[in-house]
Amino acid sequence: MTARLAGLAVFAGLLGAQVLGPVADHVRRGVAASEAGELQEARRELEAAVRAAPGLAEAHLYLGLVLHESQDFAAAADSLDRALALKPGIPGAHELLGYDLLALGRAVEAVPHLDAARSENPGRWQVSVWLGRAHLEAGDPDTALEHLLDAQASAPSDPELLYLVGKAYSQLALRSQAQLLASASGSPFADLATAEDHDLNGRADEAMAAYRQALAGNQALPDAWRALGDLERDRGGLRAAVDAYRRALEIQPDNGALHLRCGEALLGLGLASEALPHLESAAAADSSAAAEAMGMALLDLGRFEEAQAALVSALESPLGEQRRMKLHYQLARISRKLGDDDAAREHLREFGALRAKLTAGDK
Amino acid sequence: MTPRNCLHLCIGVLGTGLSGLVAADLHFQDRSGASGIAFRHHAGPTPQKHLVETMGGGVALLDIDNDGFLDIFFVNGGALVQGEDGLFVDRSGPELHDRLYRSRQGQAFEDVTEQAAVSAASRGIYGMGAATGDYDNDGYVDLFVTGYGGTILYRNLGGLAFEDRTEAARANVPGWSASAGFFDADLDGDLDLFVTRYLDWSLETSRTCGEKIPVYCSPREYPAVASVLLRNEGDGTFSDVSREWGVSQSRGKALGVAFNDANADGLPDVVVANDSTAQQLFLNQGPNGFSEEALFAGLAYNEDGGSFAGMGVDFEDYDNDGSPDVVATALAKELYPLFRNEGAGTFGYVTRQTGLAEITARLSGWSVKFVDFNHDGWKDLFAAQSHVLDNVELMEPGLAYLQPPLIALNRAGRFVDIGAAAGPVFQASIAGRGTAFGDLDNDGDIDLVVGVLDDSPRVLYSNASAGESHWLQVRLVGGSSARDGQGARVSVRTTSGGEQVRYSTTAGGYLSANDPRLHFGLGSESIVSKIAVRWPSGAQQVLEDIKADQVITVREPGA
Numbered sequence: 001m002t003a004r005l006a007g008l009a010v011f012a013g014l015l016g017a018q019v020l021g022p023v024a025d026h027v028r029r030g031v032a033a034s035e036a037g038e039l040q041e042a043r044r045e046l047e048a049a050v051r052a053a054p055g056l057a058e059a060h061l062y063l064g065l066v067l068h069e070s071q072d073f074a075a076a077a078d079s080l081d082r083a084l085a086l087k088p089g090i091p092g093a094h095e096l097l098g099y100d101l102l103a104l105g106r107a108v109e110a111v112p113h114l115d116a117a118r119s120e121n122p123g124r125w126q127v128s129v130w131l132g133r134a135h136l137e138a139g140d141p142d143t144a145l146e147h148l149l150d151a152q153a154s155a156p157s158d159p160e161l162l163y164l165v166g167k168a169y170s171q172l173a174l175r176s177q178a179q180l181l182a183s184a185s186g187s188p189f190a191d192l193a194t195a196e197d198h199d200l201n202g203r204a205d206e207a208m209a210a211y212r213q214a215l216a217g218n219q220a221l222p223d224a225w226r227a228l229g230d231l232e233r234d235r236g237g238l239r240a241a242v243d244a245y246r247r248a249l250e251i252q253p254d255n256g257a258l259h260l261r262c263g264e265a266l267l268g269l270g271l272a273s274e275a276l277p278h279l280e281s282a283a284a285a286d287s288s289a290a291a292e293a294m295g296m297a298l299l300d301l302g303r304f305e306e307a308q309a310a311l312v313s314a315l316e317s318p319l320g321e322q323r324r325m326k327l328h329y330q331l332a333r334i335s336r337k338l339g340d341d342d343a344a345r346e347h348l349r350e351f352g353a354l355r356a357k358l359t360a361g362d363k
Numbered sequence: 364m365t366p367r368n369c370l371h372l373c374i375g376v377l378g379t380g381l382s383g384l385v386a387a388d389l390h391f392q393d394r395s396g397a398s399g400i401a402f403r404h405h406a407g408p409t410p411q412k413h414l415v416e417t418m419g420g421g422v423a424l425l426d427i428d429n430d431g432f433l434d435i436f437f438v439n440g441g442a443l444v445q446g447e448d449g450l451f452v453d454r455s456g457p458e459l460h461d462r463l464y465r466s467r468q469g470q471a472f473e474d475v476t477e478q479a480a481v482s483a484a485s486r487g488i489y490g491m492g493a494a495t496g497d498y499d500n501d502g503y504v505d506l507f508v509t510g511y512g513g514t515i516l517y518r519n520l521g522g523l524a525f526e527d528r529t530e531a532a533r534a535n536v537p538g539w540s541a542s543a544g545f546f547d548a549d550l551d552g553d554l555d556l557f558v559t560r561y562l563d564w565s566l567e568t569s570r571t572c573g574e575k576i577p578v579y580c581s582p583r584e585y586p587a588v589a590s591v592l593l594r595n596e597g598d599g600t601f602s603d604v605s606r607e608w609g610v611s612q613s614r615g616k617a618l619g620v621a622f623n624d625a626n627a628d629g630l631p632d633v634v635v636a637n638d639s640t641a642q643q644l645f646l647n648q649g650p651n652g653f654s655e656e657a658l659f660a661g662l663a664y665n666e667d668g669g670s671f672a673g674m675g676v677d678f679e680d681y682d683n684d685g686s687p688d689v690v691a692t693a694l695a696k697e698l699y700p701l702f703r704n705e706g707a708g709t710f711g712y713v714t715r716q717t718g719l720a721e722i723t724a725r726l727s728g729w730s731v732k733f734v735d736f737n738h739d740g741w742k743d744l745f746a747a748q749s750h751v752l753d754n755v756e757l758m759e760p761g762l763a764y765l766q767p768p769l770i771a772l773n774r775a776g777r778f779v780d781i782g783a784a785a786g787p788v789f790q791a792s793i794a795g796r797g798t799a800f801g802d803l804d805n806d807g808d809i810d811l812v813v814g815v816l817d818d819s820p821r822v823l824y825s826n827a828s829a830g831e832s833h834w835l836q837v838r839l840v841g842g843s844s845a846r847d848g849q850g851a852r853v854s855v856r857t858t859s860g861g862e863q864v865r866y867s868t869t870a871g872g873y874l875s876a877n878d879p880r881l882h883f884g885l886g887s888e889s890i891v892s893k894i895a896v897r898w899p900s901g902a903q904q905v906l907e908d909i910k911a912d913q914v915i916t917v918r919e920p921g922a
Contacts, residue, residue: 204761235724235725235761236721236724236725238720238721238724239721267715268715268720268721269715269718269720269721270713270715270716270717270718270720270721270777272716296666300715300716325667325668326666326667326668326669328668329664329666329667329668330666330668333661333711336659336661336709337705344659345659348658348659351668352658355668359670361583362583362639362640363583363584363585363586363587
């Protein structure tokens with residue numbers, strides 16, 4: 001959203017302004033040219049109006065708007081500044097000037113004008129977005145987030161707004177991390193923050209080293225054990241992953257997500273009987289992933305009817321096509337085990353249809 | 364819990380009756396330098412990264428002169444040269460030839476390529492793999508070579524001489540063929556030939572993939588093709604029966620092939636490893652040919668119902684329950700799939716349960732084989748390894764292109780990686796591809812010849828027979844069955860009651876052909892109480908109270 005629509009509204013609001021003689025002619029021709037998209041002509045007429053009546057705030061405002069439309073933000077800001085000097089509070093000038101200053105990278109100067117514009121027109125959520133952006137650029141993510149969340153109440157899925165909200169949170173996180181590193185360098189939490197930064201950026205080796213460093217300072221960090229387990233799991237170290245998840249579970253024994261991770265890793269090691277209690281604990285949290293993993297563990301243990309029930313229950317949850325495909329494939333296997341070849345073929349038919357859809361791009 | 368349910372779970376407790384086994388402290392010695400083998404594989408890598416460059420090549424172990432020692436045949440790649448009419452395969456230089464080495468009592472080898480006339484110098488084929496079998500039942504093993512641009516059938520004339528019979532025998536398979544194997548599909552007493560084909564790809568349609576970094580294209584970029592089944596007409600010629608026998612109706616991107624009897628009906632079945640498409644199980648329907656049944660049998664996909672990059676494949680009984688199981692190699696993050704035969708021709712994916720998930724999560728494999736390396740009565744696992752992309756480190760920093768081979772001992776159905784203790788070769792990273800398995804020095808244990816892409820092969824001798832464990836090898840001579848006994852099922856029972864089964868085939872693995880003798884580890888058992896042979900002809904034969912530590916020749920009645 002640019003200030004163009006807002007600018008046109010300002011034009012409309014000023015049509016009734018008292019403008020005299022030749023100045024009025026310049027202004028009328030300037031407005032007409034602007035509306036026809038002939039911005040050069042509009043600029044000439046309005047500059048003539050300003051020369052003829054330098055004390056007329058509206059003429060400066062008109063010129064500022066045309067310069068703004070021409071994306072000559074520096075000149076526009078000068079005209080709008082003059083308009084406000086001549087007539088403080090002239091409608092529309094603060095919004096335009098705030099926007100133009102923002103475009104010029106002068107975020108600190110833009111803030112008071114956008115604040116004024118917001119007071120002038122509290123229903124325009126776009127002004128709150130620009131305010132948020134201005135505060136972000138001015139290095140004040142706390143205030144930025146207030147304005148952005150205020151705008152989000154009116155426009156919950158505006159892409160630019162979502163981007164800016166994310167950016168504000170990110171700046172807050174970075175600031176917090178910087179404070180942590182500055183004030184508590186060498187503490188386990190500082191190591192944890194460093195580890196998570198490496199982890200987020202895909203530097204697995206460095207992340208693991210930092211998590212271990214954090215845990216060397218404080219064993220009671222379940223997030224560090226969990227993250228370490230995840231990294232071990234992703235590199236195929238399932239045994240080390242299980243060890244890490246078990247350490248996390250010592251601290252948070254009822255954490256369903258940890259039980260699920262631990263159960264899945266044990267299942268990956270082929271240790272179904274050890275996995276099962278963890279998966280049962282995870283299933284208590286009503287997770288379809290837990291039901292699916294429990295079905296696989298029961299299948300490994302030869303408890304086919306129970307495995308079938310668990311996988312059917314997982315299949316009844318809202319799932320993506322990839323997981324539905326896997327469940328039908330496993331249910332076919334169980335049906336074969338149970339001697340129900342018809343059901344097996346039906347599951348394989350469903351499996352085949354999903355697989356064909358998911359691999360449609362392959363030659 | 365039913366007995367069948369218990370079988371897999373309880374196997375570690377019950378064992379197979381092979382009590383008191385003495386496992387050798389297994390170690391392999393790399394004797395490549397002293398072997399006299401000067402062969403070096405030439406892949407001919409180009410900046411354009413033509414897919415064929417990263418896929419070869421194979422190795423065959425075969426006793427060409429019946430002197431009792433295994434000789435070695437290496438398949439070379441070639442050079443991809445830009446000519447006036449486009450790219451072509453150049454095999455003219457001696458460094459680009461296939462090579463045959465004759466064994467000197469198993470300790471050293473001499474190059475007899477020119478004498479045997481098996482160099483493929485004039486064929487313009489980019490070589491891939493080799494298959495062995497006595498297709499004309501004359502008592503001399505013959506040789507089939509696959510590749511991009513055609514195939515070659517060499518008939519062994521005896522006296523170190525081979526004759527190119529490709530055209531006369533109608534044995535040329537066009538396109539890009541990979542692994543192949545001889546087997547008696549119709550049980551008529553002569554060996555037929557199954558030839559896998561990889562992709563509908565040519566030098567003309569080849570392209571480079573990768574947006575910023577050139578990489579070998581995924582097989583998903585090229586259409587699938589059907590493999591080929593050639594029926595031996597018994598008069599020295601073959602006929603393409605792929606359509607009549609139900610093979611060409613199922614397309615794939617085939618690289619590996621192995622034979623065994625999946626459903627105990629006495630008929631040889633075929634497992635095909637496919638790269639990124641469903642695996643195939645061609646069940647032999649007797650006079651009706653073959654029916655592709657991998658999906659219903661549970662062999663087509665991994666546990667998640669996903670395809671994997673099937674490269675090499677083996678089809679043997681790893682858990683000593685008497686039914687053949689299937690193992691394949693795949694790419695890093697896919698795990699090497701192991702399918703346990705649950706009876707009646709259906710399979711369960713047991714990669715996790717057997718420890719292979721833990722071992723193979725970041726490995727990429729090619730040739731793979733179940734062999735009882737340490738003579739404890741359980742078939743262990745070997746895989747030649749390397750990623751397919753020679754610059755995978757640039758795309759995925761956690762992965763490696765070159766990798767050491769894998770050797771994992773079978774501990775009553777669960778695998779344990781022993782690479783760290785089995786010799787320096789298992790710590791050295793190479794681009795392993797085809798591998799042939801056999802007893803090079805006739806000392807009773809199984810040695811390896813590992814083909815290495817664009818490099819020299821590794822000739823690895825096992826020390827297993829130096830330990831206190833015992834072994835037995837069975838050499839088969841068919842009568843009404845195929846002369847070299849391929850397709851026979853041999854079970855060995857020891858005095859303590861343990862039983863092992865092997866299927867006679869030189870196929871399996873990747874692009875390679877193996878020792879035709881059947882090898883059994885016996886642990887501390889010095890007497891085999893019973894050997895039972897079920898010949899492809901249907902004849903049954905039993906031998907009793909056989910001393911261990913020998914190669915016993917079993918002749919089919921009437922042979």
